[in-house]
Amino acid sequence: MKFKAQDKQNQLIENITSSHLVIGVDIAQESHVARAVSFRGIALGTPLEFTNNDEGFRLFSRWIQDLLKSYKLSKVIVGMEPTGHYWLCLARWLTNKGIEAVLVNPHLVKKNKENRDNTPSKSDRKDALVIADMIKNGYYSPVRFNPETYEELRILMANRDTVTKRLNSAVNQIHRWVDIVFPELRQVFKILTCTSAIATLRLFPLPKDISRLTTEQVIAGWKQYVQRHAGLWRAEQLIALAKRSVGATKALHAYKLHLGQLLEEYDLATRQLELIEHELKLVLERIPYAQKMLAILGLNATSLAGVLGEAGDLSGYTHGNALLRHAGLNLAEASSGKWRGKMVLSKRGRPRLRRFLYLMTMCMVMTNPDVRALHHYNVQVKKLKKMKSIMKLCGKVARMLVGLAKSNEVYNSTKVFLPVA
Incomplete structure (x- = not known):
């Protein structure tokens, strides 16, 4: 089955009917601004500014009911930009109330802000109106909150990125400290984060x-931390290198204090990373097709x-190409008349998902013989550049993941990675 993005776009447009009240909300940290339009884009009522709490949401609800009654409409769709994390409370509240909540791409909001008044001016009220216009034109995506298992994975992986950055920062600063105070240590230990080097x-x-x-x-001292x-x-x-070291000889107390804090940060980040890895494995065990x-x-x-x-749940995707679009790995082209532009990645999607799909593909190219054979086929027979072959394999991997999740079958390399002669 071929996946066509245009079919999805048509469905989104057809979803907006003449009985719809279309509302755009400009999201902020403390207060939001809402504007309403009809399915044809005619502005309805007056703008509303409401706070990001229960009292503000109740005011927003009464404003919606008044507009529905005034203009004799029966359906509501509310759209917003996914601004940071500020939109989550409103989106959950709307979902719990049974009101359809959707998201618009902030990049498109910026592109469409001159449609109404042909000026580059920007305000909260104008942005809310631009968002409402985009919704009635079908430029939105439904809000789908992942099941708790997938939400846990997202939070754990976001936390893992933060801890990894802290760990890398601590390691880099330890390397700097050694270069300044005891550069000869590198002659004894090639890896400064090995157990014996850290013990030293x-x-x-x-x-x-x-x-x-003495020796x-x-x-x-080493035996306190390692058996071998x-x-x-x-x-x-x-000992011999320490006696003729060219490292720093002043402010040694401050250097020693600094190193102690760096080692504490290194230990803390290492323990946290191990705990996160353990939790990830436990969560993956609860997903049927993950094993x-x-x-x-x-x-x-x-x-x-x-x-x-x-x-989220890969079994809910219609096709692997939908996963690629979600990651921003779908192709985009700029052409006009006889001129044909280069095919590039759109990068209109989730960067973290894009990164993990790429890393997964690279790991499979290095360790999986089936994927490696297909990569060599692309490079040597089809004469593709190596990076183009990797991007093509990203599509293969995405379609494989969605296919396995939907069918819940065991992996069969002959169905997925068999090169075409």
Whole structure:
């Protein structure tokens, strides 16, 4: 079955009938502005400003009922921009009240802001009217809150990104500290975050501390943290290098305090990351088709959790191409007359979903023989550039994920990644 975006667009337009009251809401942190139009785009009533709390939402509800009664309309559709996280409370409240809530693309709102008055002016009331116009023209998408399992994955993966950034920052600062205070440590340990190197930084970080120790004392210190320590030769080398170190010799107390805080941040981020990884595996076990996907060579729990957290239940997608559009991996072209522009990725979608689909594909290219064979076929036989082949395989992976989720079948490489002769 071919997936056609135009069919979806037609359905969205046909959804707006003559009995609809179309409302656009400009979202802010504390107060929102609402404007209403008919299905033809005629402005109805007066603008309303209401607060982002229960009292404001009740006022908004009474305003809607007054407009429905005044203009003899029977249906309501409310649209808004997904501005940060400020729209979530209103969207949930509308959904609980049985009112259809939809979202519009902020990029399109900016593009369409001159349609009404042919000026680049911007205000909350004007933005609300532009949003209402876009809804009646079918430029919206329904608000769909994911089931709790997928919502947990999204929150955990967002938290994982934050913790990973903190961990990387701590590691980078530890590298900087070593380069300034004890640069010779790199000659002993190639990886400064290995267990023995971290133990050295905890116990005797300064070269002058190490130079006064014996090899037995260094090894005894390592044994506090690791059973299989770095060895006698490394201990001797460490002491010898410490005695002729060219590192900093002033403000050592401040440097030592700084390192202690960096190691605390490193330990905290490491523990949090391990806890998140454990929780992700427990959540994935509650998704019926997730374990069958994890059995695929090259598909790991982190990437799958990232895709499911951003995309939601894959069995609800009509086609894998819908997942690609959601990620912004669909193709876009700019052409006019005889001129034909390059085909590029639209990048109108969720960047985190786009990242995890790409990382998942790259991992499968490196470790899955079926995907690697298809990549070589694209590059050597079809003469595609390597990155174009990867993007093409992203589409294959997306269609595979949606197909497996909808059918709940076991992965069969001959159905998915068999090259065409």
